[in-house]
Amino acid sequence: MKIQEAxxxxxxxxxxxxxxxxxxxxxxxEVRAAAERFLAAGAGRVVVKAQVLVGGRGKAGGVKxxxxxxxxxxxxxxxxxxxIKGITVRKVLVAAAAEIxxxxxLGAILDRVSRRIVLMASAEGGxxxxxxxxxxxxxxxxxxxxxxxxxxxxxxxxxGLAIGLRDPVLNxxxxxxxxxxxxxxxxxxxxxxxxxxxxxxxSGPDGKVRQRLVCLDAKITLDDSGLxxxxxxxxxxxxxxxxxxxxxxxxxxxxxxxLEGTIGCMVNGAGLAMTTxxxxxxxxxEPANFLDVGGGARHETVRDAMELILADPNVKAILVNxxxxxxxxxxxxxxxxxxxxxxARAVPMVxxxxxxxxxxxxxxxxxxNLETAASLDEAAEKAVALAKGASR
Amino acid sequence: xxxxxxxxxxxxxxxxxxxxxxxxTRASIVYGTTVVAGTRPGKGGQFAIDGTVPIFDTVAxxxxxxxxxxxxxxxxxxxxxxxxxxxVEAGIKTIVCITExxxxxxxxxxxxxxxxxxxxxxxPNCPGVTSPGxxxxxxxxxxxxxxxxxxxxxxxxxxxxxxxxxMTDAGIGQSTCVGIGGDPIIGxxxxxxxxxxxDDPDTDAIVMIGEIGGSAEEEAAAFAAEHLRGVPMAxxxxxRTAPPGRRMGHAGAxxxxxxxxxxxxxxxxxxxxxxxADSPTQLxxxxxxxxxxx
Numbered sequence: 001m002k003i004q005e006a007x008x009x010x011x012x013x014x015x016x017x018x019x020x021x022x023x024x025x026x027x028x029x030e031v032r033a034a035a036e037r038f039l040a041a042g043a044g045r046v047v048v049k050a051q052v053l054v055g056g057r058g059k060a061g062g063v064k065x066x067x068x069x070x071x072x073x074x075x076x077x078x079x080x081x082x083x084i085k086g087i088t089v090r091k092v093l094v095a096a097a098a099e100i101x102x103x104x105x106l107g108a109i110l111d112r113v114s115r116r117i118v119l120m121a122s123a124e125g126g127x128x129x130x131x132x133x134x135x136x137x138x139x140x141x142x143x144x145x146x147x148x149x150x151x152x153x154x155x156x157x158x159x160g161l162a163i164g165l166r167d168p169v170l171n172x173x174x175x176x177x178x179x180x181x182x183x184x185x186x187x188x189x190x191x192x193x194x195x196x197x198x199x200x201x202x203s204g205p206d207g208k209v210r211q212r213l214v215c216l217d218a219k220i221t222l223d224d225s226g227l228x229x230x231x232x233x234x235x236x237x238x239x240x241x242x243x244x245x246x247x248x249x250x251x252x253x254x255x256x257x258x259l260e261g262t263i264g265c266m267v268n269g270a271g272l273a274m275t276t277x278x279x280x281x282x283x284x285x286e287p288a289n290f291l292d293v294g295g296g297a298r299h300e301t302v303r304d305a306m307e308l309i310l311a312d313p314n315v316k317a318i319l320v321n322x323x324x325x326x327x328x329x330x331x332x333x334x335x336x337x338x339x340x341x342x343x344a345r346a347v348p349m350v351x352x353x354x355x356x357x358x359x360x361x362x363x364x365x366x367x368x369n370l371e372t373a374a375s376l377d378e379a380a381e382k383a384v385a386l387a388k389g390a391s392r
Numbered sequence: 393x394x395x396x397x398x399x400x401x402x403x404x405x406x407x408x409x410x411x412x413x414x415x416x417t418r419a420s421i422v423y424g425t426t427v428v429a430g431t432r433p434g435k436g437g438q439f440a441i442d443g444t445v446p447i448f449d450t451v452a453x454x455x456x457x458x459x460x461x462x463x464x465x466x467x468x469x470x471x472x473x474x475x476x477x478x479x480v481e482a483g484i485k486t487i488v489c490i491t492e493x494x495x496x497x498x499x500x501x502x503x504x505x506x507x508x509x510x511x512x513x514x515x516p517n518c519p520g521v522t523s524p525g526x527x528x529x530x531x532x533x534x535x536x537x538x539x540x541x542x543x544x545x546x547x548x549x550x551x552x553x554x555x556x557x558x559m560t561d562a563g564i565g566q567s568t569c570v571g572i573g574g575d576p577i578i579g580x581x582x583x584x585x586x587x588x589x590x591d592d593p594d595t596d597a598i599v600m601i602g603e604i605g606g607s608a609e610e611e612a613a614a615f616a617a618e619h620l621r622g623v624p625m626a627x628x629x630x631x632r633t634a635p636p637g638r639r640m641g642h643a644g645a646x647x648x649x650x651x652x653x654x655x656x657x658x659x660x661x662x663x664x665x666x667x668x669a670d671s672p673t674q675l676x677x678x679x680x681x682x683x684x685x686x
Contacts, residue, residue, distance in 0.1 A: 110496055112576050112606045112644070115503050130649040147504035188495045190576070225469065225643055226495035255641045259633075270574060270641020271548025271603055274630040275672060278654075281633045282670055290634070292641045295531075295549070323550045323557075325519075325533040326415070355533060355553070376554060377671050 001222045002053045003236045006093050008218035011187055012194075017179040018172070018214045022095040024051070031076030034094035036069045043096030048075045050082070050089040053241050055128065060084045065097050090240050098216060103196035104163055105129050105140075106173075108180045110190040110223075116144040117184060119151060119177055123163045125196035151181040169199055172213045187233070188226025193219040245289075245308060252304045254293060261286025262316040262387045264309035264347075266302070268293050268327045276321045279376060285384035288315045296326040302335025303342075310343055317348050317387035321379055324355030333361040337368045348386040352379040394523035394568040395543070395588040395595070396486055396514065397425075397462060401527045404429040404451060404460035404484070406467055406475045408440045412490070413466035416531050417441055420464075423528040429454035451482035462486040464520065464529050469493040472516060473502045480509045487579070488529050489515035496643065499577040506579055513579025517642065519549040519571035532556075532569060540565020540686050542679065543589040545582055546601035547574050547608075547642070551630055555601055555672040562676030564686045567595040574642025576605070582612035590620060597624040597684035599675055600666070602657055604631030605645045609657040617664035624684035627661045628669045629654045 003011075009019045023034040025048075035046045050062030057063060062084050066072035072094070082089050103125030111118040122140045124132050132139055141162040145151040156177035157170065165173050176197065184192045194215045201209050227233050239247060249256030255270065259277075263285045267273035270292045277287035289312065293305050309315055322332050332353055340349075352373040353361040365372050371386075373379035403420065407413040408430025418441060421427050429448055430440045436449035448454040451463060463479040465472055465488065472491040479487045487506070494516050506513045514521055520530010525539035536553050538560040546552040552571055559566065570585050572578055582600060589595045598620070602609035609629065616625060632654040634640050636647040647653050658668045667678045 110576055112608070113611070115577050116500060117497070130651075133649075147500045185497055188497055190496060223496050223643070224639060225493045226497070229470075229495070257635070257638050257640070259635065267550075269548065269550025270645060271546075271551030271601070271630045272554060274603060274634055274640050274645070275551050275554070275628075277634070278630060278632045279671055287633060290638075290640055323553050325531060325550065325553055354557070355535075375673060377673055 001224055001227065001237060003220055003222060004051045004053065004238055005049065005218050006051060007236045008220035009215070011220060012179070012183050012215060012218050015179045015183045015186060017176060017183065018212070019218065020095055020098065020214055020216070022093050024091055025076060025094050026080070026091045028073045028077035028080060031092060031094055032069045032073035035066060035072030038094065038096045039069065041096070045097040046072055047095055047097045048072060048079055049093045050079050050084060051091045051093055052084050052087045052089055053238060054085045054087055057084050062089060087241055098198060098200040098214065099202070100196070101199040101201055101211060103198050105132070105195045106177060106180060106197045107191065107193040107195070108184045111144065114144045116147050117151070117181060118142050118144045119156070119159055119181065121159045121163045125198070129195065145181055150185070151178050153178070169211060169213045176213060176215065183220070187220070187230060188223045189220050190223045191219065191221040195219070245311060249308055252308070254291065254301065254305050254308065256308055257290040258312065259287055259289050260314070261288045262314055263383050264288045264312065264315040264318040266291050266293060266305050266309060266318065266320045268295065268297060268322050272321065272323060276319065276376065276380065279380035280319065280384060283381045283384045285387055288312055297332065299331050299335030299338060302332050303339040306336065306339035306343070310345065310347060315347060316390040317350070317383050319379055319383035320349065320351040320353070321376060322353045322355070324353065324357060327356065329353040329355060329357040329361030330364060333364040336370065337364060340368065340370070348390055350379050350382040350386060352376065394526055395592050396512070396521045396523070396568060396570060397527040397529045398523045399526050401529065402426050402428045402459050402461045403529060404431060404454040404458070404463045406431045406451065406463055406465045406479065408432060408445065408447065409435065410466055414440065416466065417445065419534060420528050423534045425527040425529065429458040429460050451478045451484065455482045455484065460484065462529065463488065465489040465491055467491060473498045476502050476513060477505055480505050480511050485511045487511060487513045488518070488520050489513060490518060490520060490530055491515070492517040494575065496575065496577050499575070503577060503579050514570065515573040515578060517575040518573030519552065521568060521570050523568045524566050530571065532571065536560055537569070538565035541567050541594060541596040542599060542684065542686070543567050543592070543595040543597070544569040544599045544601070545585040545589070546571055547603050547644070548601060548630065551672060552601055555599065555628065555675050558673045559599070559676050564676050564679060564684070567592065574603070574644050576644040582608045583615050586612055586615055586620065590623070597679055597682070599679060600625065600627040601672070602627065602629045603642065603645050604634050604640065604647050604654050605652040607652065610660040613660040613664040613666060616666060624679055624682035625666045626669060626675050626678035626682055627666050628672050628675060629657045
């Protein structure tokens with residue numbers, strides 16, 4: 001689950017990371033009020049940043065500076081409501097604009113190959129790390145945390161030295177790197193990223209300018225499998241940016257992802273569900289969704305899944321593909337027939353059920369006059385033909 | 393001989409009294425697997441599966457008193473990492489964890505403990521391992537198999553059943569089918585299983601079923617190019633149409649930062665001389681075209 005920058009910053013702050021103060025604003029007036037506070041506290045300018053879960057908001061015009069409260073309000077009115085990659089901006093983060101001396105990248109990831117948490121750092125901060133990885137992979141330095149002891153100070157120090165950090169920011173970097181690791185483990189995150197991690201110049205009360213290392217941005221992805229043991233995390237889910245069908249599926253406990261095509265898919269098992277989508281595409285159609293009813297699905301689940309699929313007005317045909325192991329074919333068939341009886345609009349459907357209790361399923365489907373298919377390929381081909389026929 | 397499980401398997405079922413544990417243990421026994429013990433802390437001394445399988449409080453007792461050498465875990469996610477560590481501590485060398493939904497970070501110290509003990513963990517979030525005609529450990533349906541000499545390794549469950557059924561229908565039997573699991577952190581990778589198949593005198597051909605996310609298929613392809621020349625192989629990769637940034641059911645099936653796409657994996661496999669099927673039903677034909685004669 002992706003979370004917004006402001007929420008990611010809160011999780012980092014809780015682990016003691018140096019994150020400059022921010023406020024979240026939902027209206028241009030709130031942006032103005034926040035800007036007034038930061039400017040009164042001594043900031044030369046403020047930065048207003050769109051809070052969206054997609055990358056590339058800076059390029060899209062979702063990050064702007066302002067020097068006065070009026071300018072901040074004006075900038076806020078342009079950013080709030082703007083569209084970034086299909087997402088409407090509903091809120092912004094407002095903070096004092098930092099005097100950046102140099103930008104770095106620091107991230108903690110779950111590395112599948114080493115099966116450890118790996119810290120990655122680069123002196124090329126402020127740009128997308130994927131871009132650095134493509135253009136200049138040597139600029140990215142890595143260290144794998146000990147699987148039992150965590151990220152050790154000497155490991156973090158080595159990483160800091162590798163990206164060119166020296167006094168007075170080397171020791172703060174060690175604390176930040178270990179704080180990132182702590183943020184990851186404390187929250188069951190699979191990604192914690194600070195880009196940029198910046199050396200900023202700050203004037204102290206004595207008027208002297210000091211250099212300090214601070215986290216100017218924050219990106220965290222949480223492991224869905226860990227959500228249940230962090231009660232506060234469900235509140236971080238941004239429903240504004242979630243497809244309503246996906247949210248409804250989550251409530252029903254069904255693995256579902258809404259897509260743009262016309263062929264609704266209902267499958268048991270994630271790999272087979274992806275494969276079914278791929279075959280729809282292979283035979284010239286476009287899948288309307290990914291849907292895994294899970295192992296051992298009962299007829300109620302099948303009925304709910306069918307309602308989810310039919311709620312999408314783009315769906316012109318439905319493909320049901322069940323390979324019964326622990327899932328019983330006759331349960332699925334019964335659920336389909338029940339859903340069919342209640343469905344509001346007539347959408348053609350092709351059903352393929354093999355494995356456990358397939359013979360009984362076939363009898364039920366035959367009696368209900370449902371179109372069937374013997375193989376996965378045949379089912380996909382038929383569904384594509386049905387969708388094309390329906391849209392003519 | 394087969395790999396991982398076979399006639400020498402003496403299985404302990406961790407969580408034998410649970411709904412899943414009991415159901416699948418019955419199927420394993422019917423298949424002919426030697427199930428010597430189950431565990432359920434607090435119920436040691438009782439019997440499960442109609443009084444046929446002794447229950448122990450600990451895995452250590454199951455090893456000591458029933459001679460268990462392989463474990464399968466049907467324990468919910470909150471307790472599964474501990475169950476794996478208990479099996480490791482008891483000296484079990486082959487551990488199969490079926491459990492889905494274990495937080496990925498929990499698995500980091502666990503796979504390290506498994507590695508240090510020189511044990512092998514299959515999964516988690518996997519359907520298990522079946523050596524047709526010998527032993528079935530996990531939830532792969534018995535009916536799809538036919539014993540012969542093609543090895544199957546897969547990240548998926550039902551997709552594997554689909555592929556294995558197609559192979560069996562085409563007269564291509566299997567030496568061992570290994571479901572390695574759909575999580576990002578797993579005990580045994582494609583690469584590990586390819587090495588086992590390479591060293592298995594009873595495996596002559598290999599089918600690999602991958603999916604989007606990570607780079608395990610690419611690593612396996614690089615290994616195959618170097619060490620499995622002459623071994624007939626065929627592959628399938630699920631998720632060609634998966635949108636980036638979305639977790640496609642399996643925790644590990646996600647394209648992130650533009651990496652882990654099906655296209656990259658297919659290209660790597662083809663560069664290694666392994667043909668990639670457009671549909672799992674094509675796998676038997678590709679295996680025959682690669683030179684396999686069952």
